[in-house]
Amino acid sequence: GENVEQHPSTLSVQEGDSAVIKCTYSDSASNYFPWYKQELGKGSQLIIDIRSNVGEKKDQRIAVTLNKTAKHFSLHITETQPEDSAVYFCAAALTDSWGKLQFGAGTQVVVTP
């Protein structure tokens, strides 16, 4: 089955700096890659996703890049703000198993003022 590895497990950045989280996946048939943000005591909120027919996607300060050959994808957060502090999870899924997301272990991001 699919296996997703996520690094780093913790990330501390100064407010205004950029943060990058990287994930690798094992199943080359995976073609959907969402990123979720989880704040303390809450469920996971989808912040951006990308499909395998696209190499990069951007939404304001957040961007995701996908390298299908190397089987890795990354989340980039620019101009970080204190409210970006949370746990971020990457995930992967197959088209015919759309509801079965395989998650990484998460990255705790701390943005210090």
Place this chain on the structure above:
Amino acid sequence: DAGVTQSPTHLIKTRGQQVTLRCSPKSGHDTVSWYQQALGQGPQFIFQYYEEEERQRGNFPDRFSGHQFPNYSSELNVNALLLGDSALYLCASSSWGQSNQPQHFGDGTRLSIL
């Protein structure tokens, strides 16, 4: 437009007991997936329901079962609770067959086993 709602928010049980968790999907969604998230880990897929049938299942024992109702809401049942079942249980909803529609998660039910 209500999002995914789960109840209860917290629950405390003892080993050997049984528990039922509930989920109402986001308006317009007909598919419900359940995940277990242990402390410090990512969510693990338990199973998915569509048209009142289990469509996919992860690597969880038969003690974990579910149900979906005609109004698309769903229940997760866990029998013979073990200490290791302590976790945050997340429900996610989506639209079946629409591969461009992402899953939306509820805030979860925190289950503690004593």
